[in-house]
Amino acid sequence: MGGVGKKPVRKRGSRLDELQRDALVYAAVVDSALDAVIVVDEEGRVVTMNASAEATFGYSKSEAIGRSIGALIVPDDHKQAHEAGMARYRATGVPHVLGRRVEMDARCRDGRIIPVELAITEVKLPDRRYFTANLRDLSAAKAAAAEIQRQREALHQSEKLAAIGSLLAGVAHELNNPLSVVLGQATMLQEELEGSAIAESAGKRARQIQSAAERCARVVRSFMAIARQHKAEKRAVAVAPLLEGAVELLAYGLRSNGIAVYRDYESAMPEVFVDPDQLQQIVVNLIVNANQALQETDGKRAIEIRTFVGHDGLARIVVDDSGPGIPEAIQAQIFDPFFTTKPLGVGTGIGLSISRGLAESQDGRLALAASSLGGAAFELTLPLASGSATEVERGGKPADVPSDRAAAALRAIVIDDEPEIAALIGEALSRNGYRSDLAGSGAEAQALIAAAAGGYDAVICDLRMPDIDGPALYRWIEANHAALVERIVFVTGDALGPAAGRFLAECRRPFLEKPFTPADVARLVADFAPRKH
Template identity: 55%
Template sequence: MSESHPWELPELASLTKRLRDLQETEAVSAAVIASALDCIVVADEDGCVVEFNPAAQRTFGYSREEALGRQLAELIVPPKFQRLHSEGMARYMRTGEARVLGRRVELEAMRRDGSTVPVELTITEVRLPERRLFTAHLRDLSAQKAAQAEIERQRESLFQTEKMAALGSLLAGVAHELNNPLAVVLGQAAMLLDGLAGGEPEGAEEIGRRARIIEQAAERCARIVRSFLAIARQRKTERRDIHLGDVVAQVLELLAYSLRTTGIEVQTDIPADLPPIEADPDQLHQVLLNLVVNAQQALEARDGPRRIRIEAGRSAGVDQVWITVADNGPGVPDHIRGRIFDPFFTTKTVGEGTGIGLAVSLGLAEAHGGTLRLLERSPLGGAAFELRLPRGGGAAAAQVDKDSAAVPALKPPPNRRALIVDDEPEIASTLAEILARRGYRCTLAGNGREACDRLGEDPCDLILCDIRMPDMDGPAFYRWLAENRPELTERIVFVTGDTLGPAAGRFLARVGAPVVEKPFTPAEIWKVATSLEGQT
């Protein structure tokens, strides 16, 4: 046996230690991969899977043995993304241009049964002497997405609950607000009829004066009804450019009776040139309604003058607008200032409040990218809340003021035919008179079945149809049109007061036909008729 050289033993010991260190490192790496909570999938340059950890097995439904050697694309990439995945890999291997590598992205992955799962993905490249590997870390986001959806559902549920609570507290005032203008309508109409029946010929000027009084009172009723429908209606969030001044005016009109009868003076300072904001009008209406109602309730026990001040403006140097609602009530005690936005926290007695108004309002403000806070000081000495919201993307569409805008004289289109379907003869005849002024020849039907008979094979340019009717309602008539006269489904407009009903709401959302809500004005009917005339 030959004698060993002195340098051979240290070299052998060094190699042995390096081998042992390498084995320990591999063991630790294997343990990390095996115990990782996230999915770890490793693929080679050809896209073949070379590692598939236990988390990936649980998430995607493949065993490690089934996954190894298979193409990653066909294993976990949904079919609609497989071509993009293959093109991306080929582009990176060819040019080094990476769009996903080293980034954190959210996308869909595919399970063994073909279902998809939302995942967060990061991909890391590992360069080895002989080849390159790509390590993908995938985090299953199913629980997170489900939690987010549940939070959104609960927020919407709280929003709806608070709306119903607000409706209940406003009913008495709204009943009074509706009774007053309705009394004007009935009284003025009776005076007109009595004068005609008694042989007292009234001049055109006097008849016109009474007609304007009736019109203004009826439109006031319509605005109140629409405000309540806007609050009570359940629909998805729909943001558009709106003006804060318009929303404040609607809130104050809705609360006019209760504010007046409790002796509260409301001051407003909202610049006419305030830029629009991008928001859901119903949700913003609810926030401001909550703030004004809270201020009103805070003033109920106060002796002496009661004041609410609403101010708005634009933040200097920040693309935001702000609005404050302040009162001269007792204010918010220091020991509860930090809790007033907590859900179900209230200082009111049982039956007077739910404790979710401010919590819902805060959630709606934050959902719009804004803030809602209690100010340290109030200009009136009581409590003051400030709402800040980002500006909208463009100028809001101009709104027609129905109280003051006159209906323009329009040249009647020639040979226009309209079918009016409504089980209320007075409504149908009113619609016919409105359309007659635009040159339409109108045919009336009391329900969908009569409408089918009246329609026959005759041409028709416009159909105004109610939804709830006996003996074939609006949806059934629409289905008949789709089967027998499909071209007329593009010419139908639903004129209804039932948009709050869930069945009617689902039907209208499904068909996408134009809708005019009752009570309507001639301008609204003419506007929708004009829009359809432009399609012919």
């Protein structure tokens, strides 16, 4: 019991051992920290630093100790503020950033400027003070945040493009109806004027109206071809008409920017085996890129489109411009998704990436080529169609008009909620031997078909109608008048819509895409002429 209450006697040597052990543990913790730790004295000279600081800034501990931290890692444009802050603290003792987390730039040994998060703590000793700077490299975090923002903007852009596609479907539908009327009536007017006293002057005006309407129709069709989403359907295609369609689509922008377009098409150029819509989209993307590049050019603004067959037996399409060209430093990146040098709002950086992907899906390739105009040239390589002809696709030959004897027996029903369109189709059919009944709705068509006991040789039906639309009427005919199913032809200005596209693919019935001409109507219904028994 005599020893109870007595404190153990601690030897001086053991206390020193404990202090040395604590110092070693502290040094090990600091040295293994993931963040950079730099200790400086009151003059701002480095006392020590850990391994992370060496890795982050590129200085070894031995070459950093004793040097001013401002000379080591403070960027030149921040040095004056850093020196002023140190002097103010030494004079007043009032801290400015002590105990706070701040973001700033720091300089590495190789001159790189990196973003860091800085926290400074004061260490007071009996004879002097030290400052411990904890610095976290934010480069990876900033890059990740920038990537997230880029992906968010890309998603936003994708949503905008999807919305524009839906809007385009509606606009195309609204434009195609009046364009069909203008185009059809202009054609019929020319036919009626033949042999009349005013045929020369009035016929010339009618041809001008028809030409303008056909141009509008081609522009609408080109937009729809680009916006249409479908599985690639490759076939033998003449190159020149597709290239001209792309140029015509962008003609206003090129003309308003003072850009001349030159063509150098190889004569007797063979057809290529591609999806025509996707080929036109590639060419449109390349011309749009050239147009944007040329807006930064003060001198001659020109685009040249060349076609030829290479020594390897593959077709070549080159889109060349006289713009500033592409710096060699970024040539390897231009096909990367979302890479762009254009200002915000001007480009998304996906055009060339999409174009290369489309080219590869056509068993072709897209690459930079030598420019003959001093700017940037892109060469599209495509496979030739085996045994291809040089004749331009025209969509088939005009239909033969039925003889008068056969014509007297033919009967059609035209269903369209646009009276002008229904009347136009009916008149076109009458000129090709059909007697047509017109219906302004699906319900009216059902009544007429039921009254005629299905006795129609052709059923021409609009796809989109407010009450009973084309697909619903098709299913009703299929259930009640099955013999008529093979006589149905659809008319649509909305073939790029996903629902319309799925239905047309499922029913496998022919369709006429607005805007159309009377000859298009005659051609499509030609197969129905012998139906009457």
